[in-house]
Amino acid sequence: MSERVPIALEVNGETVARTIEPRMSLADFLREELELTGTHLGCEMGVCGACLVLLNGKAVHACLMFAVQAHGERVETVEGLTERKAIADIQEAFHNNNALQCGFCTTGMLVTAHEMLSRGDILSREEIRDGLSGNYCRCTGYQAIVNSIETVAQARAVAGAAPSKPE
Amino acid sequence: MKARAFKYVRAETVEAAFDAYAEADGDCVYLAGGQSLVPSLSLRLQAPAVLIDISRIEALTGISKSGDVLRVGALTRHAEMLTSPEIARHAPLLRRAAPYVAHPAIRNKGTFGGTIALADPAAEFPAMTLALDAEFEIAGPDGRRTMKADGFFRDLFDTGLEPGEILVAIHIPVFGANDRCVFHELARRRGDYAVVGSGIQGTFDGDRLLSARIAFLSVASTPVRARHAEAAIANQVLSPEVIAAAQAALSEDLDPEDNEETSAAMRMHLARVLLGRLLGQLGRADCMHEGVHA
Numbered sequence: 001m002s003e004r005v006p007i008a009l010e011v012n013g014e015t016v017a018r019t020i021e022p023r024m025s026l027a028d029f030l031r032e033e034l035e036l037t038g039t040h041l042g043c044e045m046g047v048c049g050a051c052l053v054l055l056n057g058k059a060v061h062a063c064l065m066f067a068v069q070a071h072g073e074r075v076e077t078v079e080g081l082t083e084r085k086a087i088a089d090i091q092e093a094f095h096n097n098n099a100l101q102c103g104f105c106t107t108g109m110l111v112t113a114h115e116m117l118s119r120g121d122i123l124s125r126e127e128i129r130d131g132l133s134g135n136y137c138r139c140t141g142y143q144a145i146v147n148s149i150e151t152v153a154q155a156r157a158v159a160g161a162a163p164s165k166p167e
Numbered sequence: 168m169k170a171r172a173f174k175y176v177r178a179e180t181v182e183a184a185f186d187a188y189a190e191a192d193g194d195c196v197y198l199a200g201g202q203s204l205v206p207s208l209s210l211r212l213q214a215p216a217v218l219i220d221i222s223r224i225e226a227l228t229g230i231s232k233s234g235d236v237l238r239v240g241a242l243t244r245h246a247e248m249l250t251s252p253e254i255a256r257h258a259p260l261l262r263r264a265a266p267y268v269a270h271p272a273i274r275n276k277g278t279f280g281g282t283i284a285l286a287d288p289a290a291e292f293p294a295m296t297l298a299l300d301a302e303f304e305i306a307g308p309d310g311r312r313t314m315k316a317d318g319f320f321r322d323l324f325d326t327g328l329e330p331g332e333i334l335v336a337i338h339i340p341v342f343g344a345n346d347r348c349v350f351h352e353l354a355r356r357r358g359d360y361a362v363v364g365s366g367i368q369g370t371f372d373g374d375r376l377l378s379a380r381i382a383f384l385s386v387a388s389t390p391v392r393a394r395h396a397e398a399a400i401a402n403q404v405l406s407p408e409v410i411a412a413a414q415a416a417l418s419e420d421l422d423p424e425d426n427e428e429t430s431a432a433m434r435m436h437l438a439r440v441l442l443g444r445l446l447g448q449l450g451r452a453d454c455m456h457e458g459v460h461a
Contacts, residue, residue, distance in 0.1 A: 005175060022175035022218065025205075044168045045206040046273060058246070058275040064205045065276070068175050069198075069220060115271065133358035134270025 007071040011036070012080030022068045027051045029067035030077060038078040038107045042136065049135035050104060052111040053077050059115040078107040087114050089155065093148035101139030108135050113149045123153045170208035177220040181333060184221050185308045188331045191217035197333060198222060199242060202269070202277035203285050227280065227335055232257055237339045238304075241280020245269070248279060248292075257341040259455070260299060260348035260368050264291040267350070270358045280334045286319075286326045286389065289360045291352070293320060294390035298348075298366045298382035301339045307332040320389040345371050347454050349445045352384070353437055361385045362429055363437045365393075367445050374404050374452070386423045386438060393420035396442060405450030413446060414439040 008017040011034060018033050025044075030036045030053070042048035044063045051062040054076040081087045090113050093099070100106045109132070116123060116131040123131070128149045129142070137145065174191075178184035188195060195217035198204055207213050221227065227242040230253045237257040248254050248265040255262045268274055268282070268291050282292045283303070296303075296316040303314045308331055319327040328334060342348070352364025363386055369379030378401050381393040395416040403409045423434040448454050 003174065021172065023170040023172050023208075025169075025209075044209060046202060049270070049272065052272055055276075059272045060276045061202075061272055063209075064202055064273075066170075066175070066201075066205070066218075069201070069222070071177075112272070130266075130357050131271060133356065134272050 010074045027062035049108040052108040097144045097148045099144040099148040171214040199281040200278040243279045245274035263350040289385040294382040294384035298380045304336040323388040395419040410446045
């Protein structure tokens, strides 16, 4: 048993402090210490993308870093993105297109979609598929997911709205 | 799938990292981006007593040009290799390879120096340091030294880094007005490990290629330079005949092994196909104007 260490970080806009084992992954920290279970654990090897969160505004695998590494940093999970309505239109498009089957991968897909769409580019289907290459849907529901992201990309372009803040 | 318990030390300076290394008596590993290391710890392929986090050491960051050398800090993230104007201008081969490095989320965290220090033979950037004739700036407890990319990759995950040493920066000769470069890889799925990949950088005099460096990934236990193929194209116009000669010479450079997914013969065939395509592209005067897939 290694010595536990204190950490403090910002999660979904609030500062949280805990004392944890250094070997605890950020994903386990979010799920077990903070009960933010929207961050899913699939492969725990950085392949499936179910655990994606934003670290200082960039999508990263919460299974591929230890919580202690996030000390002093800013983390946002799918719960935070949902609460501040940063992904409301993406969620609506997923809903309308039934862009899920079992739904396990959905939260990671939403985080990826958010980062992709936050760049403000007009995304081709090929670019969307490329962007999704780090996310596995074991039910193979990609078609509807790509359709949803494409729909939002076009809607945002038409609205001329500034892309939502990549935070 | 959980790492064995370890003591975590965050080093703010290179010297502090060496102190932590000495204190751990070698039973430790350095952590940078962690995109390969963390799964390795989770699978307990590695189980050090101490994890030394070097990811916030300021001296290992930054991209700067000095004279005709581009210095890329080891902690430069793969995502920055895609977006940095300095990389695009002075080391476009890395810009061309960057979209093929894993997935966006891995690129947000993984580091340029980390992938080179790990030396995965299937990774894009280690091989490209061979094509670029890069030089590595290495710090150790006993001082600093430099080492050429040629000779650095010794065996599978085995490099010229001695125990305790840290890769500080990568020095790359800046891209010249008469230089051209190309990169491509063949993979079953975007972002997946390549069955075979290659990058080439060459210097031209008009249509004539003066010299070129050809590097392959995913063909052996280390990144590989194709020296015989390079010799076949040096001082030549890249005609179909010259390209065919380079493809034929490749059998003297590569000796892939069979594995579960791909036979040696298949991999050799694909390497020849890839080399042919890349040289065809390199030979075109407008090759540097082609769009780069992002």
